[in-house]
Amino acid sequence: xxxxxxxxxxxxxxxxxxxxxxxxxxxxxxxxxxxxxxxxxxxxxxxxxxxxxxxxxxxxxxxxxxxxxxxxxxxxxxxxxxxxxxxxxxxxxxxxxxxxxxxxxxxxxxxxxxxxxxxxxxxxxxxxxxxxxxxxxxxxxxxxxxxxxxxxxxxxxxxxxxxxxxxxxxxxxxxxxxxxxxxxxxxxxxxxxxxxxxxxxxxxxxxxxxxxxxxxxxxxxxxxxxxxxxxxxxxxxxxxxxxxxxxxxxxxxxxxxxxxxxxxxxxxxxxxxxxxxxxxxxxxxxxxxxxxxxxxxxxxxxxxxxxxxxxxxxxxxxxxxxxxxxxxxxxxxxxxxxxxxxxxxxxxxxxxxxxxxxxxxxxxxxxxxxxxxxxxxxxxxxxxxxxxxxxxxxxxxxxxxxxxxxxxxxxxxxxxxxxxxxxxxxxxxxxxxxxxxxxxxxxxxxxxxxxxxxxxxxxxxxxxxxxxxxxxxxxxxxxxxxxxxxxxxxxxxxxxxxxxxxxxxxxxxxxxxxxxxxxxxxxxxxxxxxxxxxxxxxxxxxxxxxxxxxxxxxxxxxxxxxxxxxxxxxxxxxxxxxxxxxxxxxxxxxxxxxxxxxxxxxxxxxxxxxxxxx
Numbered sequence: 001x002x003x004x005x006x007x008x009x010x011x012x013x014x015x016x017x018x019x020x021x022x023x024x025x026x027x028x029x030x031x032x033x034x035x036x037x038x039x040x041x042x043x044x045x046x047x048x049x050x051x052x053x054x055x056x057x058x059x060x061x062x063x064x065x066x067x068x069x070x071x072x073x074x075x076x077x078x079x080x081x082x083x084x085x086x087x088x089x090x091x092x093x094x095x096x097x098x099x100x101x102x103x104x105x106x107x108x109x110x111x112x113x114x115x116x117x118x119x120x121x122x123x124x125x126x127x128x129x130x131x132x133x134x135x136x137x138x139x140x141x142x143x144x145x146x147x148x149x150x151x152x153x154x155x156x157x158x159x160x161x162x163x164x165x166x167x168x169x170x171x172x173x174x175x176x177x178x179x180x181x182x183x184x185x186x187x188x189x190x191x192x193x194x195x196x197x198x199x200x201x202x203x204x205x206x207x208x209x210x211x212x213x214x215x216x217x218x219x220x221x222x223x224x225x226x227x228x229x230x231x232x233x234x235x236x237x238x239x240x241x242x243x244x245x246x247x248x249x250x251x252x253x254x255x256x257x258x259x260x261x262x263x264x265x266x267x268x269x270x271x272x273x274x275x276x277x278x279x280x281x282x283x284x285x286x287x288x289x290x291x292x293x294x295x296x297x298x299x300x301x302x303x304x305x306x307x308x309x310x311x312x313x314x315x316x317x318x319x320x321x322x323x324x325x326x327x328x329x330x331x332x333x334x335x336x337x338x339x340x341x342x343x344x345x346x347x348x349x350x351x352x353x354x355x356x357x358x359x360x361x362x363x364x365x366x367x368x369x370x371x372x373x374x375x376x377x378x379x380x381x382x383x384x385x386x387x388x389x390x391x392x393x394x395x396x397x398x399x400x401x402x403x404x405x406x407x408x409x410x411x412x413x414x415x416x417x418x419x420x421x422x423x424x425x426x427x428x429x430x431x432x433x434x435x436x437x438x439x440x441x442x443x444x445x446x447x448x449x450x451x452x453x454x455x456x457x458x459x460x461x462x463x464x465x466x467x468x469x470x471x472x473x474x475x476x477x478x479x480x481x482x483x484x485x486x487x488x489x490x491x492x493x494x495x496x497x498x499x500x501x502x503x504x505x506x507x508x509x510x511x512x513x514x515x516x517x518x519x520x521x522x523x524x525x526x527x528x529x530x531x532x533x534x535x536x537x538x539x540x541x542x543x544x545x546x547x548x549x550x551x552x553x554x555x556x557x558x559x560x561x562x563x564x565x566x567x568x569x570x571x572x573x574x575x576x577x578x579x580x581x582x583x584x585x586x587x588x589x590x591x592x593x594x595x596x597x598x599x600x601x602x603x604x605x606x607x608x609x610x611x612x613x614x
């Protein structure tokens with residue numbers, strides 16, 4: 001033990017006298033840190049967590065592969081190791097002391113980077129500091145071990161440079177340390193699961209962003225520690241005191257042997273896709289962490305109130321401030337700005353009556369219909385249309401629950417799903433058309449005019465509901481074509497009257513009924529997603545004030561679903577699930593279709609990407 005301690009002290013003193021060690025260990029990471037932070041606008045979101053992770057991963061790779069790998073070869077080629085040969089010492093203390101010195105140098109880097117991220121960019125201190133420290137240490141030991149093996153199997157510094165580059169470059173660009181994994185093709189993401197740097201990056205991301213502890217990252221932790229132990233053992237066996245000692249080219253295969261634990265993990269992940277799902281979840285957490293200021297909008301609050309000129313600040317998925325009149329600059333709030341002058345900011349719409357067990361028509365080919373894919377696409381279609389939550393009265397429960405679980409984890413994104421029993425709301429269109437005749441004050445009333453209008457069109461052989469713009473944008477082509485073809489047969493349709501249904505709605509409103517919006521989507525010609533906009537238009541045609549219709553699709557619908565404490569209103573502390581629409585829907589209800597910005601729980605969505613989820 002005395003030998004280990006003596007070597008450790010000596011190597012630590014020597015390294016501190018080396019200016020290149022100080023520069024590359026302490027100053028070089030800060031260059032990456034501030035560069036990434038500036039490029040990624042880390043002051044506006046939890047991207048600072050991503051920056052910290054990127055810098056630490058690059059630092060571990062550099063310290064392990066370049067620091068350990070090149071230094072060990074240099075010591076052999078400059079005959080430093082030859083001097084140890086005459087002393088009563090074995091290779092193991094030399095190797096262990098070198099690895100530990102690298103660890104001791106890197107721990108202050110972690111503290112420095114996290115400290116700057118906290119004080120300069122406002123990143124909260126990691127809530128699992130011990131887990132982070134242990135995981136980073138395991139990663140550093142593993143990559144110092146890999147660097148050691150590279151130094152052990154090469155015969156010159158030129159060979160070491162080539163081999164280090166072969167190992168280093170894929171890990172630098174395919175681990176998430178420089179390019180986010182989620183933007184890569186799925187097959188590339190699967191390949192990255194064979195790289196130890198990927199598991200280092202993902203593990204640290206899980207601890208920093210996902211608030212996980214070591215128990216949730218046992219597999220990569222054990223793999224990193226195993227790599228460190230195996231590499232140190234093999235390095236001691238292959239150790240050479242003098243540069244004249246040469247190894248065969250086949251000795252380089254020992255590098256692959258050291259990485260064997262990650263070959264096993266990669267093979268399992270290629271099959272299970274667990275890490276790929278985890279990456280999507282972590283990326284969604286990042287996307288929802290931003291700060292955004294919607295400036296100078298007309299704000300429909302959700303309860304009927306309208307703020308003619310207001311700005312809304314969103315941070316970490318919640319509405320944190322509503323400004324009327326003077327509004328601070330977005331830069332001072334460390335927020336991105338969305339200019340909404342001349343537009344209306346409103347809560348996301350809610351449809352409390354759909355049937356995901358019904359297809360709204362007929363697929364061109366029966367094999368085009370697969371329930372899981374259909375339901376996932378339907379929920380994406382709702383969100384694309386500005387509908388942020390739906391309640392379904394039908395559909396295969398196992399598929400609905402599996403899809404709901406994916407969405408809650410962040411693996412997929414679509415309208416929030418609520419599952420109701422079919423008896424909780426009327427599903428018969430004839431009953432819906434006649435339901436308002438004897439309605440009383442305070443009674444719940446849901447007319448489903450869009451479905452009734454579509455039923456009339458079906459009966460008359462008109463495809464009008466399928467030709468609307470939003471339907472054409474989101475409707476599965478096979479479903480649209482197949483449905484139009486099926487209509488030519490003029491199958492028997494329910495006997496309903498849109499005119500009567502409108503009269504009943506107006507009667508219910510005049511009688512003081514509680515109105516909520518349900519579209520009956522899934523019934524013939526009522527494609528899942530956009531029907532709510534037509535529903536609102538029909539309400540206004542029936543004589544319902546636009547503000548009342550909008551309230552029925554936001555605040556009142558949220559109350560029916562039991563989510564009124566955090567959804568359906570633009571209010572401080574509520575979920576930042578918002579629409580920005582061109583125009584004023586309180587005067588022109590058709591403006592709800594003209595969506596220019598969509599935010600879902602703090603995440604600004606690119607609507608077209610909703611249909612590209614893998």
